[in-house]
Amino acid sequence: MKTYIVGGAVRDAMLGVPVKDRDYVVVGATPEQMVAQGYLPVGKDFPVFLHPQTHAEYALARTERKTAPGYKGFVFHTDAAVTLEEDLIRRDLTVNAMAQQEDGTIIDPFGGRQDIERRVFRHVSPAFAEDPVRILRVARFAARFPEFSVAPETNALMHNMVEAGEVDALVPERVWQELARGLMERMPSRMFAVLRDCGALKCILPELDALWGVPQPEKYHPEIDTGVHVMMVVDYAAGQNANLPIRCAALLHDLGKGVTPPDQWARHHGHEMHSERLVDAVCKRLRVPNDCRDLALMTAREHGNVGRALEFRAATIVTLFERCDAFRKPQRFLDMLMASECDHRGRTGFEEKPFPQRAYLQQALAAAQTVNGGGIAATVRERYPDQPQRVPEAIRTARVKAVAATVKEDATEN
Template identity: 45%
Template sequence: MKPPASPEAAVGADPAVAGLQVFVVGGAVRDRLLGLPAGDQDWVVVGASPEDMTERGFTPVGGDFPVFLHPLTKEEYALARTERKSGRGYRGFVFHAGPDVTLEEDLQRRDLTVNAIAQRPDGSLVDPWGGQRDLAQRVLRHVSEAFGEDPVRILRLARFAARFDDFRVAPETLALCRQMVAEGEADALVPERVWREVSRGLMQDHPSRLVSVLEESGALARVAPAWHPPGDMGVRLDDAARRALPLASRYALACVNATDAAALHARLKVPTECADAARLLPLLREGLQAQTPDAVLTVIERCDGLRKPERFEALLAAADVCEPVDIVAWQRWLGLARDVDAGAAARTANGPADIRRAVREARLAALSHSQ
């Protein structure tokens, strides 16, 4: 595979890194090789110490291991490091970073071969673990058995499968994931990390693959038991992706057949807007066949459409994934109900206790005139 054009060629003129062995690694290199727009660059420095970096004006920002901000660009530069398993879960590691750590050792600790390619400032590549081969063959393969020490990597694998839908997961990698689940590694995942990877996977073009890889690995029943077995969830999620629906809508669609959605919201500590969408979507779907003004207004009220019209319209789009919805009609009804002058209607009430009834009757009248 031909090395991509490198925007880092001018790095040699940068006094902050002059004389250092610096490499771009990870996703930026992978995406350039695939002809995709490269996101933020991850830099690795080989042969340097924390003292070397601070003397050059870099600002230390790392917690568990040395990461530094460039004095001008503010890009992150991490010292090459190795890691050793010291406990269960993704936090159970001891890191070593120092001048003696080689680039190959640093790349070996990474998750997938396609993410373990480094690029020199001159554009040439360092690929000791066959990442270019797996890019060409469209394979997601773990770099080494160290993959099995970090359960977050199961989630990342599923997310990458959702993003790169023409890549297959190597059988040996899937087998390692199953082994990790069987050994209890997935049980050590904390909600914040699960939600971070799951939410990003849901927003990919093929979120069904997120679910299918988690299911095939056995991890779905551990991290999101309410989604296990997934049934036709993947079909709904891919349809939602084609329609470019937002995260809250996609999460709500994932929870359509959940065995205990409320418990899942709490387990994953999902954002309020996602939990609300999952709670309200069934209420909306129950009332979609409403024919009378009273039934229509009741649906709008139950789903808080008068107060949050944008969310109500997003729920309509999500419901349309499950069954055809006359979205235009519901948008018109919502608009009519919201256009009622609540102040004027309240002035017709027989005292403060009667205001709610008076306003509702005005809205029912507006809906009646539209039918």
């Protein structure tokens, strides 16, 4: 029985990247032998065991056979006779198909070390085409290691998989899982570039794919192309270490521009409304978690209003707070402001331009939050016991006055 470190831990060590998790493969053992040595079985599809002391995962070397479409259509086989090379050949990329012996010796039967030196993602074998999740994984790795390119033959293979309909077999939860992980990497735009290059983005997120080639007014968008802009926005959010909901909102905020008629490309009038509708459809289809969905919907609807906030009177600002439920969920509103700033800065030449709207609305919200709604409600109910509608009116009036005093404006309704 021999044990090897495999996969990402070997790759990351070669790249000088901190190794977070180590995966182990055991060759020449049976499940019974593992249990006899104190390992705890936990695998469902194939034998995986927890080390009795470290609780690290150890998987028996295995082979696999495609039996049905999609990423679940596999039968796994484990046996003491399965070799390390047979286990490694079933992996996706050469950079992930290396192993390290206990003495530190690297076993590299498929040229992973050379591909790391060349900064290339290359599939190990034609078996790559049997699992559509691997397309998403390659794209995600590209976001993590943006200096890597996809080998032409691997891109061609992924394109063939898309043409064969393999991507259509992916379940929504798995698509979102991989997209979410890619969004949290160093350069998310690389993930979408890889998906576009092989044609998968059109299948997975057609609403996003439609943005490339759609122009915007050069005065506000020197990069012109909407798809390019959205990628700049997402990368800016990543550079700010934004959380996942903000990055998701950055990705989806301009979907409506993809359905604007060409004769309206000069303004994209009303694109926020279309964006909100398309974001809702995408989130339902991919079963996006509520926190990401809600922030993406709000950002799609309101990012234009945030950009115009310096022109608003106090009453209009309070209406914005009310519409966004900012008094009950202030952090979500603040996240929307950050997503809107990412939208502003994700443009050629705008990266360092000021965006005072964010601080302006933060200050206004803080002022409105100082209003003692409970105290006002009690006073109004005592004075007008038969007119409960006066309570929200009085609270709103107080909030408008508080915002007006802070932003140095008249509290007149706008």
